[in-house]
Amino acid sequence: MTVRLEDVTVRFGQTVALEGLDLTVAAGETVALLGPSGSGKSTALKAIAGFVRPSRGRIWLAGADVTDVPPARRGIGVVVQQYALFPHLRVADNVAFGLRAARKPKAEVARRVAEVLEMVGMAKYARRYPRELSGGQQQRVAIARALAIQPPVLLLDEPLAALDAQLRADMLGELQKLRREVPDVAIVYVTHDQSEALALADRIAVMRDARLVDIAPAADLYSAPPSAFTASFLGGANLLPVEVVEGGVRLAGQTLAGLRPQAATLPGDAGGASYQGAGRSGAGGRSEALLLCIRPHAIKLSDRVGEADAVGERGEGGGATAGDSWPGVLVGAQWRGASSRLTCVIDGLPAVSVQVDVPTGECLPEVGAKVSIELPVEACTLVAAEGR
Amino acid sequence: MAVEALSTPIALGNQAPPQKVSRSVWLLPPLLVLAGLVVYPLVLVAGESFTGGFATWREVIGSVEFRDALVRTIQIAVCSTIGCLLVGTFLAVVISFVPFPGARVISGLVDAMLALPSFLVALSFTFIYGAAGVLGSLVGDSGFLATPWAVIVAEITFYTPFVMRPLLGAMAQIPRVQLDVAASLGGGPWRVLRQVVLPEVKPALAAGGGLTLLLTLNEFGIVLFLGARDTTTLPMLVHTKGIVMFDYPAACVIAVVQVLLSIGLYVALRAALSRQGGARAALD
Numbered sequence: 001m002t003v004r005l006e007d008v009t010v011r012f013g014q015t016v017a018l019e020g021l022d023l024t025v026a027a028g029e030t031v032a033l034l035g036p037s038g039s040g041k042s043t044a045l046k047a048i049a050g051f052v053r054p055s056r057g058r059i060w061l062a063g064a065d066v067t068d069v070p071p072a073r074r075g076i077g078v079v080v081q082q083y084a085l086f087p088h089l090r091v092a093d094n095v096a097f098g099l100r101a102a103r104k105p106k107a108e109v110a111r112r113v114a115e116v117l118e119m120v121g122m123a124k125y126a127r128r129y130p131r132e133l134s135g136g137q138q139q140r141v142a143i144a145r146a147l148a149i150q151p152p153v154l155l156l157d158e159p160l161a162a163l164d165a166q167l168r169a170d171m172l173g174e175l176q177k178l179r180r181e182v183p184d185v186a187i188v189y190v191t192h193d194q195s196e197a198l199a200l201a202d203r204i205a206v207m208r209d210a211r212l213v214d215i216a217p218a219a220d221l222y223s224a225p226p227s228a229f230t231a232s233f234l235g236g237a238n239l240l241p242v243e244v245v246e247g248g249v250r251l252a253g254q255t256l257a258g259l260r261p262q263a264a265t266l267p268g269d270a271g272g273a274s275y276q277g278a279g280r281s282g283a284g285g286r287s288e289a290l291l292l293c294i295r296p297h298a299i300k301l302s303d304r305v306g307e308a309d310a311v312g313e314r315g316e317g318g319g320a321t322a323g324d325s326w327p328g329v330l331v332g333a334q335w336r337g338a339s340s341r342l343t344c345v346i347d348g349l350p351a352v353s354v355q356v357d358v359p360t361g362e363c364l365p366e367v368g369a370k371v372s373i374e375l376p377v378e379a380c381t382l383v384a385a386e387g388r
Numbered sequence: 389m390a391v392e393a394l395s396t397p398i399a400l401g402n403q404a405p406p407q408k409v410s411r412s413v414w415l416l417p418p419l420l421v422l423a424g425l426v427v428y429p430l431v432l433v434a435g436e437s438f439t440g441g442f443a444t445w446r447e448v449i450g451s452v453e454f455r456d457a458l459v460r461t462i463q464i465a466v467c468s469t470i471g472c473l474l475v476g477t478f479l480a481v482v483i484s485f486v487p488f489p490g491a492r493v494i495s496g497l498v499d500a501m502l503a504l505p506s507f508l509v510a511l512s513f514t515f516i517y518g519a520a521g522v523l524g525s526l527v528g529d530s531g532f533l534a535t536p537w538a539v540i541v542a543e544i545t546f547y548t549p550f551v552m553r554p555l556l557g558a559m560a561q562i563p564r565v566q567l568d569v570a571a572s573l574g575g576g577p578w579r580v581l582r583q584v585v586l587p588e589v590k591p592a593l594a595a596g597g598g599l600t601l602l603l604t605l606n607e608f609g610i611v612l613f614l615g616a617r618d619t620t621t622l623p624m625l626v627h628t629k630g631i632v633m634f635d636y637p638a639a640c641v642i643a644v645v646q647v648l649l650s651i652g653l654y655v656a657l658r659a660a661l662s663r664q665g666g667a668r669a670a671l672d
């Protein structure tokens with residue numbers, strides 16, 4: 001069943017919780033809503049579920065306008081952020097609620113309840129009351145309750161937020177399996193967690209300040225983020241100020257050859273909603289502020305032990321340092337298990353720290369050491385800076 | 389640090405006895421006042437009921453008049469309480485969950501109703517249903533006011549806010565999102581009410597209902613004001629015997645029965661409520 005939102009705006013008094021959201025989720029598609037806290041993700045979900053009435057815009061389900069249809073007649077499965085289990089019903093009765101409301105035969109209710117509880121790994125808690133469960137267990141019951149009615153549209157509001165890493169991975173696997181088993185269900189999946197979004201979503205919608213910033217297939221959004229906000233929010237990209245020059249871009253006085261601003265990032269036809277011209281531009285807006293975007297794991301670091309006086313050696317066109325490398329200093333290191341997160345500063349760009357991920361096992365320079373920072377041009381993209 | 393830690397229990401041990409004494413000292417004045425103002429008159433009443441020995445008791449308890457009044461009292465109290473629970477629940481649900489402008493005002497009016505004296509309702513009933521009243525002059529004197537039903541309707545009118553007040557409080561505590569989810573699972577209003585709302589407000593319902601039962605059992609003003617012929621309740625009988633017929637011992641016997649009835653009901657309610665609370669605490 002296709003879900004379509006058209007210019008949906010939700011206001012709570014003076015607060016605009018959602019502004020002009022246009023979104024289509026096709027049958028069988030999973031769209032992840034990703035965004036910082038308070039960006040309107042839950043509100044968008046509530047509007048689709050019918051819990052809040054949009055102050056503007058329409059909502060369509062399978063081609064029918066449901067803007068004024070009450071939640072009970074939308075047939076949508078919802079897992080809300082607060083779980084909202086019914087405290088006076090046992091786990092099994094919570095899960096059976098929707099089935100009983102649909103007047104399913106007793107045997108079928110029992111079979112289906114056992115099935116979904118098994119799926120979320122809560123079968124042995126069927127006789128418990130919600131208050132006798134941990135947060136993560138409650139969350140799984142809430143998922144089971146929504147799945148039990150086999151809804152054509154599933155709305156999940158941070159459904160794995162309360163689970164530990166292991167359980168989260170398991171449940172993520174279950175959800176992926178569910179998608180294969182019920183191919184026609186349309187899923188809107190709200191999350192803070194980009195790895196969940198990347199694992200599950202066909203498309204990712206990035207939200208910010210009640211607006212949709214970018215929406216694109218997960219891989220595209222990751223490899224070529226259309227806006228600076230998306231680049232840093234999804235995957236925590238480094239954003240370095242550059243200027244466009246003949247044959248490439250100029251970063252900290254050194255040219256990175258072969259990188260051209262794409263059409264989308266050019267001012268004028270900037271599709272990204274976040275793009276606002278930074279002024280100060282010359283003819284045709286060519287010198288608009290641009291940011292070079294590169295993922296922390298794509299950067300290569302190497303020691304500069306041999307170089308006696310790096311600052312002196314660095315000439316105007318990048319004399320001693322090899323092609324795409326910049327001299328800098330390592331200012332911090334954080335071990336994260338499988339990798340280490342290093343923080344560097346490029347000489348001449350003291351205000352911008354560069355995050356670099358180095359797999360564990362590679363030998364690391366000392367904090368305070370002079371390093372050479374290599375930015376492979378194929379891993380770089382350009383995004384427009386935000387004029388805020 | 390270690391010395392301090394060691395000395396703490398010793399200091400506490402030294403302070404404990406005087407604390408106990410001072411606590412009972414604080415309890416003394418209210419207990420004295422209670423004894424003087426409540427227990428002593430009750431003892432007097434009980435004593436008065438035995439002035440003729442057990443003869444008065446046997447005579448009063450054995451009388452048809454008394455038994456009729458007892459049955460009537462219980463009938464009226466139970467019917468009124470059930471009526472209050474039904475009407476109160478309905479109104480509380482509407483005020484809490486059906487969005488309409490002025491819900492706040494109405495909920496404020498409920499509080500105001502609690503402050504009014506009960507005979508006011510009876511008085512207004514005579515204006516509405518009495519021979520000279522609004523309805524009376526339209527359809528003629530139906531004799532409605534003379535029946536126990538008039539008392540029951542009046543008591544429901546007056547005591548419904550006593551049920552609504554705790555209910556409104558309890559319903560405000562139910563997270564809206566729970567009702568939203570219940571609705572999105574396809575639950576109709578009746579199912580949501582029965583399976584989600586009512587179980588959550590059951591303690592409030594029990595408290596409001598219990599209070600109403602106690603109050604209607606002892607209601608005097610409404611019965612007196614409506615002056616229904618067929619409607620003699622225990623408090624009315626006490627009034628008739630004591631004030632009209634100057635038969636103090638008989639009045640005191642009935643009064644003692646009334647007090648025992650109230651205390652018995654109160655104890656039973658407390659037991660029921662604490663058992664409910666205990667079960668919840670055990671689960672929490």
Ligand SMILES: Nc1ncnc2c1ncn2[C@@H]1O[C@H](COP(=O)(O)OP(=O)(O)OP(=O)(O)O)[C@@H](O)[C@H]1O
Binds near residue numbers: 015017040042044
């Ligand atoms: N019932 C409400 N009344 C007033 N303001 C609200 C209400 N619900 C949400 N808001 C506001 O709307 C904005 C968006 O809220 P929303 O719950 O959609 O955020 P979110 O993206 O889900 O955040 P989170 O990730 O923290 O759950 C917030 O600024 C919030 O304060």
Ligand SMILES: [Mg+2]
Binds near residue numbers: 042043081157
């Ligand atoms: Mg939210």
